[in-house]
Amino acid sequence: MTEPGSVAPDFTLADQDGNQVTLSELRGNQVVLVFYPLDFSPVCNDQLSVYQEVLPEFEERGAKMFGISVDHAFAHKAFQEKLGLTFPLLADFEPKGAVAQAYDMYIDGRGHNHRGFVVIDPDGNVKHWHREKTPLDIPGANLIFDALDA
Amino acid sequence: MRGEGQVVVIEYGDYECPYCAQADLMVTGFGLKRVFRHFPVVSKHPRARVLAYAAEAAALQGAFWEMHDSLFGDQGHLDVPHLWERAERLGLDMDRFEADRRSDAVEQRVAADFRTGIRAGVATTPTLFVDGDRFGGIPGPELLERLQRDSAR
Numbered sequence: 688m689t690e691p692g693s694v695a696p697d698f699t700l701a702d703q704d705g706n707q708v709t710l711s712e713l714r715g716n717q718v719v720l721v722f723y724p725l726d727f728s729p730v731c732n733d734q735l736s737v738y739q740e741v742l743p744e745f746e747e748r749g750a751k752m753f754g755i756s757v758d759h760a761f762a763h764k765a766f767q768e769k770l771g772l773t774f775p776l777l778a779d780f781e782p783k784g785a786v787a788q789a790y791d792m793y794i795d796g797r798g799h800n801h802r803g804f805v806v807i808d809p810d811g812n813v814k815h816w817h818r819e820k821t822p823l824d825i826p827g828a829n830l831i832f833d834a835l836d837a
Numbered sequence: 838m839r840g841e842g843q844v845v846v847i848e849y850g851d852y853e854c855p856y857c858a859q860a861d862l863m864v865t866g867f868g869l870k871r872v873f874r875h876f877p878v879v880s881k882h883p884r885a886r887v888l889a890y891a892a893e894a895a896a897l898q899g900a901f902w903e904m905h906d907s908l909f910g911d912q913g914h915l916d917v918p919h920l921w922e923r924a925e926r927l928g929l930d931m932d933r934f935e936a937d938r939r940s941d942a943v944e945q946r947v948a949a950d951f952r953t954g955i956r957a958g959v960a961t962t963p964t965l966f967v968d969g970d971r972f973g974g975i976p977g978p979e980l981l982e983r984l985q986r987d988s989a990r
Contacts, residue, residue: 730974733961736880741955771880825973827958 689791689816695807696789700755702775703763708753711811717750717835718807722792724799724822726758726766726776734802734825739772741828748835750806753777755792757784757799792818802826806834838872839902844987846871849954850963851889852908853882853915860963860976861909867988869967873905875950876962884915887938889947891920894938900927 850857877885
């Protein structure tokens, strides 16, 4: 279901401001879904902060970036403000982790996501799927650039 | 670049990051040949870019490592007046230091370092490449052992 070329599982999730974001309505753009374990964990801070630094370069490529974790929109809002992030964070909160499970990014028994990302092409198909071996490892932004440019 | 030996350590960090200071001290202690590249992550460390510019402005007067050591040596005093004090202590031409740290050339130098880090997959600070092998995040025993081993080579 996350093989390159397969249709990306559709979803509707609330962002940090409670806006509903539906994947299939984003067609026409490349979409980057960044799966990360939890708001406010030290390693997540680094990952999303570094992506924020190069966000203009993702946007130059016509890509829209979203972070996804099991945290609630209220937590996302505080986390986004703390880090000064300008891309949306989606709340995969209820049913918990359902979108992460559909993308094979959920760690059963741990209650949170793996660290990884999925690039979806403008037609809504999976272009690239990447998952780190442990939540302590961070996918470099270079991997996202390579996937967008492929 | 400074230090001696065949092994090169490339260190990506920022001057507001406490773990970077810790990693830097470890590398300095072993005297390995090393390169420092700026990787300021402003959303985490608001002063990081300004401090990187100060180090590069000092570099234009031949005092990069002196400023580098000064910044990592005392991370409690990183506001602009503290930068002036540091620059004065190093005997820098202050007018030139002030102009250089705001210059396009210095900004581009730091941005270029950051880009090489992104290309190399750096996603956290500090990240060290010891003879090409990556050590990211809080410096731990693995890094220490590796530096020890390589300094003996």
